[in-house]
Amino acid sequence: MRPSIHHIAIAVRDMDAALALYGEALGLEVSARREVPEEGVEIAFLPAGDGEIELIRPLDTANSVARFLEKRGEGLHHICLKVANLEEALERLRRAGVRTIGEPRTSAAGTRYIFLHPLSTRGVLIELYEER
């Protein structure tokens, strides 16, 4: 199975204003909105076909999303591709010289995920997901 687009993540400073745009004005449905204090962010999900738009707002000034906003302003932050087998995908990527940010982690929902370093992926922060 080839990878598919799981989500597009957008960094925002003002979640209400972003939801007014992507929800009301663009017509996407907001399926969830919650704070994730352990990651220092508030997130909202808006399904869009097979994939979804994920809005991310930093809750403090210390994390990587806050630094992204400081440096580049609001905008496209990363894309996430769903793969069938994360270990196989990583083996192939590492052979091609792609570096990861740390090792794979498992979310509370059981999804295994990892970020690829944008300096090794031609400027795009790419997340890989393997759903279990």
Add this chain to the structure above:
Amino acid sequence: MRPSIHHIAIAVRDMDAALALYGEALGLEVSARREVPEEGVEIAFLPAGDGEIELIRPLDTANSVARFLEKRGEGLHHICLKVANLEEALERLRRAGVRTIGEPRTSAAGTRYIFLHPLSTRGVLIELYEER
């Protein structure tokens, strides 16, 4: 019908290197690669689930993709959402204060499309598609 993710566009300087990453290393299939001289770009499409990754390389230094690369380097360039009715979508967006870049155009394949101005969409260049 709500909007769905049609494609994610990535600006690249080196198409062969980008295809080695997204095609060979990430395992996406390259469905097409061609130059579009009238827009001054080379493009490649890699289907990924319901949507696709679109790689864009400028053929000269004068167009907006070339200016994007000059300013920000390789990376995420825009996202495209497919809508059921472009006129209805634009009416709602304009009421919400969103500005467009020009007026809707029709591609050779009959797709109607328009770009929303990132200064009115919280930093994200958003393209809207209506397939006929």
